[in-house]
Amino acid sequence: MEAQFDFGMIGIGVMGSNLLLNMADKGYAAIGFDLKQERADKLEASATKGTTVKGTTNVEEMVRALKKPRKIMMLVPAGKPVDDVINNLLPHLEKDDIVIDGGNSYYKDTQKRVDYLQPKGIHFFGMGVSGGEAGARFGPSMMPGGDKEAYQYLKPILEAIAAKADGKPCVAYMGNGPAGHYVKMTHNGIEYAMMQLISEAYDLMKRGAGYTNDDLHTIFLKWNADSLQSFLIEITAEVFRTLDTETEDGTDYLVDHILDKAGSKGTGKWTSQDAMDLPVSIPTIDMAVALRDLSVYKNQRVEASKLYQPEIGKINSPSAELIQDLEDALYFTFLIAYAQGLSLLAKASVDYKFDIPLPDVVQIWKGGCIIRSSLLYQFDKAFAANATLENVLLHPTIAEILKSKEAALRRIISLTINARIPVAAMSSALAYFDAYCSERLPTNLIQAQRDFFGAHTYQRIDKEGVFHTEWHEGG
Template sequence: MKKADIGVIGLGVMGHNLALNFERHGYRVALYNRTAEKTRSLLASAKPDQQLIGTYSLEEFCAHLERPRRILLMVQAGKPVDDMISALQPLLEPGDILIDGGNSYFLDTERRHETLKDTGILYVGMGISGGEEGALWGPSLMPGGPYQAWENLAPMLRDIAAKAEDGEPCVDYIGPRGAGHYVKMVHNGIEYADMQLIAETYHLLKNALGLSAYQLADIFEKWNQSELQSYLIQITAEVLRKRDDETGHPLVDMILDEAQQKGTGKWTSQNALDVGAAVPTISAAVDMRILSAFKHERVQASRILSGPTKAYQGDPANLINLTQQALYASKMIAYAQGMGLLRQASLEYGYDLKLDRLAAIWRAGCIIRARLLGDITAAYQSDPGLVNLLLAPAFRDTLASHHQALREVIKIGIDLGIPMMGMSTALAYYDAYRSERLPANLIQAQRDYFGAHTYRRIDRDGIFHTEWT
């Protein structure tokens, strides 16, 4: 039997669909899953002419792979990845390529790279975005690791990746060591922020105007034909339009208001503190998911803590228009925070990230794909040294015309007692970044007062300390 071009270990939804994606593009694929039933199930559902090879031991799996072996691990992040690497290592040879396609923490990827470096096994940490549909029909791929591995994998990854409107594959070499998983982590952080901003918009319009889920679906569907066009806006309209078969109500109204998380948003916020980048809107999105989990406490607090009781008295059409502008403005600011973190991390970790290329490979296939990414790509192509996306002419001009709407919408939310943590932090970031002078001088004076931490002056060079009492 002809040997396989690539092997996939882990046949959950993502691994299953990626295997079919490779096969559809002409590659022979070896399959292995810890529980053999998933392998048998995939083979049973396959067509007779599909180039899929089922294997039931790691020895058999590796024996069916063309050399150098290319192995895609689609197992749960954390210890299962380490366990699988340990099991595979004795069966592999120098030049073989191990690809971790899960949501592994980038520092784990860095560690695994160091562990395998002297063995000659090429370890690739590859971010994959697009969910199960993207895995099957074309995801956005973010591979990092040895460039030698990228040169080997590039043709097949370009084949299976999503294609942007200009036909360009949504995959590129990201950088060394853990760069691929780092970029996927920040991608997910931006995703958290984007989802939170959309949720706040939904919450405001639902409560201020008393709109039904179906009316809101019409609004989001219309917005998806505007500058807000994106995958998340599209699916928001579809989610809002879905009817619950059991009750006949909109399904979204029957879902408990507790948003779960797998940790990538939290990692993004934590790492931003480590490298000294400000991502308040991403952090706000994480905080709101945490707050949502306190459902029992919130129910009790709603009966004890007071807040505004007045209703919105303005023009509904005007509020919808303002909210559309506010959502776009806050979305731009959230992306600017994420790109700023990537820029800072690239310097910190020596990743040499190309921000224009990152934006380009997010234009299709991935969860945060949006029309806006075309503007982001163009901004960094025009000015590769751009220190903050907000300074790019297109973003500067749009925010000049939209920031007032963002202010108005936040005020309305405050007046109605509707939490707008994502939008509020986006505006605060914008106002802080455009401020020539911030009150940090007072903070530094306080630090010098109680801890002799010193300060600098605006009128001459040097480091100073004052005996304040």
């Protein structure tokens, strides 16, 4: 076959097929490989009339059909399938070909793959893709990282298919080596935190204040039209009005029939693990991971609820005030979740020499991805003033916002404590804020204890040096 295709895709499942069809709609000739013939046929059948889309089960045929330098993306499950695809592709590739892993791969695996392929002259990109099925088809947010020189060949195609925010494409070069996958991992960590925060607001309104699903639908719609405008708030409004087709008369709401055990594929956990390695404090993301983990222990929770019989207190605050406070509390805590994720990227960028452009990260998260929200626009001024800002909480415009919403969050958390509604992520966001804004923390005592039992030494506030005290006889 003559080399006539602009882009090749390996793995034409949910994400791969939609991304490829998106490219074809933008005028690129697209070819997709899958192990299954029916997927290859389905790809061709789904193409928009007049576009050039081919499906194949022959990897060599796909590679030969691509213009040079070849641009091949894989969208397969993370882990072994990625290495299998690389090894199957390698015999057919040539120097300067570009291979992109668009899945949710662990960034340390991506680094190994970059190191493996670089001596062979192959440019390997780790690229986070966010937006789910609809995003892939009509405009995702994409976070590519790898060889900057080779990015010029990808840029036009990626910019054409990306979501647009304020007319700018939601894709940009994210830095060296596995930087793209690191940014996507962090995106997902923030995603975990925002989802946990929303679920806590839901719990407070449903179990605490007794709102119905219809009420919740209306409240989330209003929030989405107001300060909390975001993809996650928008889809949550939809969830509350979706009826269950499995139950007899179909009048029950589906959300009430869904088991309260959360799944997770690892990106949230990796964010927390890597933050601890660096170390960067991201407790709201950590708490979101921990609460998904806790949710899995359903049997233990059932047993404990019988043992302790916790009575959920009624929250009787006037409705309008409660909903306004919750809106402000969510705004405050979403902002903290973004701040923690961005502070992780700032540190990783320096320590790992990723050179991540933080203003671009904020820009490409404004559209197409799961954590898109109008709140992200608030960070523009902070990063315009300092593109490597360690923490957005240090910028005066952010301080003004947080100060205006802080009292509402404190009122909400006070209500939940007596009502026994667990708001672990909200509480962690407030505690992080209180600690981050404390000139003096009680950590002096921890240093004293460490020196007491382990002669670990401490520093003093009034003179330079390292000190040790004989705290007690034999200490």
